[in-house]
Amino acid sequence: MKKHLLSIADLSASDAIEILNTASELSKISDGPMKKLPTLRGRTVVNLFFEDSTRTRISFESAAKRLSADVINFSAKGSSVSKGESLKDTAQTLQAMGADAVVIRHGASGAAQRLADSGWISASVINAGDGTHEHPTQALLDAYTIRSKFPQFQSDFKGLKVAIVGDILHSRVARSNVLLLTKLGAHVTLVAPPTLIPVGVEDWDVDVSYDLDSVIGEVDVLMALRVQAERMADSFFPSVREYSRGYGLDAVRLNALKDSAIVMHPGPMIRGLEISAESADSHKSVVLAQVANGVLVRMAVLYQLLGGAALTGEVSA
Amino acid sequence: MATVLDAGEIGRALKRIAHEIIEHNHGLENVVLLGIPTRGAFLGERIAQFLGEIQSPVPVGTLDITLHRDDLRMRPPRPLLPTLIPAGGIEGKDVILVDDVLFSGRTIRAALDALGEIGRPKTVQLAVLVDRGHRELPIRADYVGKNIPTAASETVRVQLSEIDGQDGVEIVAGA
Numbered sequence: 001m002k003k004h005l006l007s008i009a010d011l012s013a014s015d016a017i018e019i020l021n022t023a024s025e026l027s028k029i030s031d032g033p034m035k036k037l038p039t040l041r042g043r044t045v046v047n048l049f050f051e052d053s054t055r056t057r058i059s060f061e062s063a064a065k066r067l068s069a070d071v072i073n074f075s076a077k078g079s080s081v082s083k084g085e086s087l088k089d090t091a092q093t094l095q096a097m098g099a100d101a102v103v104i105r106h107g108a109s110g111a112a113q114r115l116a117d118s119g120w121i122s123a124s125v126i127n128a129g130d131g132t133h134e135h136p137t138q139a140l141l142d143a144y145t146i147r148s149k150f151p152q153f154q155s156d157f158k159g160l161k162v163a164i165v166g167d168i169l170h171s172r173v174a175r176s177n178v179l180l181l182t183k184l185g186a187h188v189t190l191v192a193p194p195t196l197i198p199v200g201v202e203d204w205d206v207d208v209s210y211d212l213d214s215v216i217g218e219v220d221v222l223m224a225l226r227v228q229a230e231r232m233a234d235s236f237f238p239s240v241r242e243y244s245r246g247y248g249l250d251a252v253r254l255n256a257l258k259d260s261a262i263v264m265h266p267g268p269m270i271r272g273l274e275i276s277a278e279s280a281d282s283h284k285s286v287v288l289a290q291v292a293n294g295v296l297v298r299m300a301v302l303y304q305l306l307g308g309a310a311l312t313g314e315v316s317a
Numbered sequence: 318m319a320t321v322l323d324a325g326e327i328g329r330a331l332k333r334i335a336h337e338i339i340e341h342n343h344g345l346e347n348v349v350l351l352g353i354p355t356r357g358a359f360l361g362e363r364i365a366q367f368l369g370e371i372q373s374p375v376p377v378g379t380l381d382i383t384l385h386r387d388d389l390r391m392r393p394p395r396p397l398l399p400t401l402i403p404a405g406g407i408e409g410k411d412v413i414l415v416d417d418v419l420f421s422g423r424t425i426r427a428a429l430d431a432l433g434e435i436g437r438p439k440t441v442q443l444a445v446l447v448d449r450g451h452r453e454l455p456i457r458a459d460y461v462g463k464n465i466p467t468a469a470s471e472t473v474r475v476q477l478s479e480i481d482g483q484d485g486v487e488i489v490a491g492a
Contacts, residue, residue, distance in 0.1 A: 018396065025381065025397035029434075038430070039384040067384075303384070308394030 004116045004125045005301055007134045008179040016180060017155060020144050022300035023293070040069035043100040043306050048090070049128070050076040050106045055267050055291060056128050056137075060103045063298035069306070072099070087111070091120040099123045101306055109133035109172075124305040132170050138266055139176035141297040143184065145290050146221055149262050158185035163215050165191040165247055166225030166274050169198045169236070173266045174225055178206055189215055192247065195236040212247055216256045223264040224249050224275045240273060248272075249279045262286050321465055324484035327446065330462030331360065334444050335367035337460050342411055347439065349410045350377040353428055354398035357416035359479045360446055364415060376403030380414070385427035402435060412438040413460075417475040419445040422456035447486055449473050 002010060011019075029037070045064040047057050057073065064071045074094075081090060087106075094102060101124040104112050109131030116125040129135040146160070147153055153160050162181055168174045168190050181188050182205045189207040190197065201208055209215050216222065227243065237243045244250075249263065254276075257263070263275075263285045271277045280287060322330065342348055345368060352361025358379040365377040381398040383389075414428050425443060432441060444460035449467045463486075467473060470491030478484050 022397050025399065028400055029384070037384045037434075039389065303397075304394050307384075307389055309390055309392055 003305070004112075004127075005136055005305065006112050006116055006125065006127045008136045008139050008176045008183070009134075011136075011180075011183075013156065013183050013185075016140065016143065016184065019140055019297065019300050019304060020147060022303060023140075023144050023296040026299050026303075027293075027296050036066055036068060038068050039303060040064065040067040040306055043069045044072065044098055045069045045101045045103065045302065045306075046072045046074060046094050046097075046099040046123075047128075048074045048094070048102050048104045050081065050104075050111075051129070053105055053128070055294065056105065056135075059291070059294040060126075060128065060137075060298050063295050063302055066295070067299055067302055069100075069302070072097070087115065088118070088120055091115055091118070095121040095123070101126060101302065103128045105129045107131055126301065126305065129172055131172065132175070133172055134176045134179075135172040135266075136176050136180075137294070137298055137301060138173050139180040140301070141290060141294040142173075142177055142223070142264060142266070143180055144293045144297050145264065145286055146262070148289070148293070149286060150220065156185045157181060160186040160221065161189070161219045162186050162221040162223060163189045163191050163209075163212075163219040164223045164225065165212060165249070167196050167227050167236075168192045168201075168225070169196045170228040171225050177223065178204055182206065189219070191215055193237050193243070212253065213256070216253055217258065220258065220261055221264060222249065222257060222261060223266075224269075225266065226268060226270060227274055244273055248274055248276065250276045251278050254279045254282055254284065257284060264290060267291070318487055318489050320485055320487045322447070322463055322486035324478075327462070327484050327486065330446065331363050332367050334460040334462060335364050335371055338364070338368065338413060338442075338444070339372055341442070341459065345373050345375050347409075347411045348375050349403055349405070349407055349412050349438075350375055350415055351380040351402075351407075351412055351428075351432075352377070352415040353424065354379050354381050355480065356475055356477050357414075358399075359477050360417060360444075361415040364444065376405050378403045380428055380431055382424060382427040382431050385430045387423060387427065400431075406436055407432065407438045408436040409439050411440045411442065413442045413444055415444045417446050417477075418473050419443070419448045419456075419458050419461075420451055420473075422452045422454035425456050426454055446475060447473055 061071050103126045105128040111130045112125055112127035164174050191209045191212050265287050269275050350361045350365050352358035361377050365375055368375050378401045379399055381400045383395050383397050442459040445458045446462040448458055448461045448464045451469050472489045474487050474489055476485045
């Protein structure tokens, strides 16, 4: 594995499967009374969060702590960033404190890459979401969750049908998932109103549909995305109700799904908009499994980046 | 390169270890075998096979110690290997760790740590195919297939048919 985890695009299918396999082994260990492993004792992981997050930050913190790493949480609110400190100065401060890994979430696409390539720090950089670009650990935990629900898809996803529904345009989760799922061989259909489909989607290895009801009966996995109001300067659909009627996962659509199908959502869910309460709480929903699996997958990533000898001077491709 | 154990000798050594386990523990009622992957896991299976033939079947599992190693930072990250604790668990049991070669003792220290996280066995015993000396920790084996005096620079290579296609133990001169 490389020194950093910045993008799914940097991973090969076998790299990804190896992370999932490591997470599977960790899950067997974590099943019992064991909660803490000594593996990363003495290493420092910094959570550098310039954007709000509940799940991802807690998940990384919990993963690092279960491997006995020291964790420093840094959020832009209440830090010197709000006084105008630059990313460079912040990074150099972390370097001086001896961080071994920096988990960064930032509103600007490419922020993690910038931090990794800058030469400001020697730590491993893990992208925990950069703007509308990528969120690689989310895609990995989604793949892990799919794998745990479908025993027939263990070493690849050939034959698996996935629909990703909603705000594709602003979604880094969708981008990372498309890359990873297609890399593993799944067939992906993006479903959204035309205004929420990114320009250039024809270059992606996916189908596009504007009609959820024509797709829903065939898929094994339905992944609903949050409507990202904070990234929408203009209006992309006429009204919330109209969006919900066309693309929300309500009780009728829930019943249209195959019996074996699962419903995923990266969270936070806005109940009543992209997903109804009965869909979110149904037995087809694996939303909470996604959260639990997130810790395992992030443990696997931290182990693979920090568990061995330090890779000095190597810059990711 | 010198062969020190051939296939027949490995089989006889493991069978003798099986007899010694029964003798030492006055039966097998409380015994659990845990092999340390990769080759210790296969040796554990083979000893369990002999125990089944001689007296009665015993629970057998595997214990990966990678996450408890003290030399993780000296090498690139290693893939994790399967840990499989038998259904009855290890609480209050006589756990017998099985490994191929006993050398510095650090693997076994890590295994004891890993075991401590899972439960509290009544006793922990150690069975190895080869004891080559050069201990760096106060650890010894209860059951030894063969003691082989070696130089620290030499390598003991254990081959098992399950993954190497043939059985054999040989000493390879160091660089």
